Amino acid sequence: MQKMILKKYVPNLGNEGDMVTVKEGYARNYLLPRKLAVPAGEGALKVVAQEKRGREARILKEQTDARVLAEKVSGANVTVTKRADEDGTLYGAVTTAEIVHALLGAGFPKFNPDSVHIHVPIKKVGDHAVEVVLAKGIAAQLKVAVQAAV
Template identity: 45%
Template sequence: MKLILTQPVSGLGTAGDVVEVKDGYARNFLLPRKVAMPWTKGGQKQVDAITRGREKRAVKTAEEASTAKARLQDAEITVSARAGQGGRLFGAVTPAEIADAIVAAGGPQVDKRKIEVPTPIRTVGDHPVQVRLHDDVSADVTVTVVAS
């Protein structure tokens, strides 16, 4: 089935890409989550609009992304969350909270969808996170979670 991605999907593509996937994957995963839409003849206009929007939000060049990467890796990112006995959090730390903490630490403005958390952050301590700044540039960052 031919689809247009409306959001980035790990391992498949970014917003605005036209991809060919199996029918079941499209029907059961991509379409219900609204991360893709069926490709139509008029869909090319939508692809162009998505691409223009992505270009406005993205870091424009690889040089800017590399300087942002250097600033991001030097910053100490700390997230405060409610925790119970033994350092276990009530809930989990979300990518939106991490994005806010990056800005508060003096880092660049990062879209929450560009933050990849390998495992849910549910305990106090240091956790590795990857931030995609550009197609070719990504920063590995350590997020420190403290109890509030």
């Protein structure tokens, strides 16, 4: 058996930075050639600990930035203009890309369209609520006003 420190996530084994004990053949034939792990030694342990501290600091900064941005997004209203009939029914539902474009026009940074969650398809003119996920566990409610194009 050999102790290894994982450099990347390995399914059914562990995450980046984990110290695992594996059979020597698995380490020699799979983990080491693919650069998924390094042998656990004094130097490797120090490097992994330093990388882990850096990763934790980066995650903490990202979450702090996401909380600040969530406060701004929560109070924001964006407007999307789409073609609609006389009854106010849209010819096509509002997409996440259109909401991201409206946020960009309102002065917000570019969001990934996958981070915008529309729980009920927006197919009518009026005010609607959507959720914007900014980081793991941090989300904001956004008001989207849909107007009929003239």
